[in-house]
Amino acid sequence: MRISTGKVVAGKIVVEGPPLEEGATVTILACEDAETFELGPSEEGALLAAIAEAERGELVDGADVLTKLSPRG
Numbered sequence: 603m604r605i606s607t608g609k610v611v612a613g614k615i616v617v618e619g620p621p622l623e624e625g626a627t628v629t630i631l632a633c634e635d636a637e638t639f640e641l642g643p644s645e646e647g648a649l650l651a652a653i654a655e656a657e658r659g660e661l662v663d664g665a666d667v668l669t670k671l672s673p674r675g
Contacts, residue, residue, distance in 0.1 A: 605653075 608617040615630065622628065641649060655661075 606617045606619060606622070608615045610616075
């Protein structure tokens with residue numbers, strides 16, 4: 603897993619840095635007001651720890667999360 607930035611050019615996202623693997627699944631967070639953000643040391647540590655968990659396969663299925671959040675779940 604990696605975090606990348608890019609820009610929309612002619613309706614397509616052009617990623618900065620090395621290209622992503624063909625067929626890679628991506629999640630896009632679009633900043634509507636073009637603001638950036640910075641993480642403090644503790645937030646950055648938490649993010650890196652979460653990425654490491656995901657890379658080890660320590661994931662929770664999205665459907666399971668939604669079931670638990672559902673009033674009927």
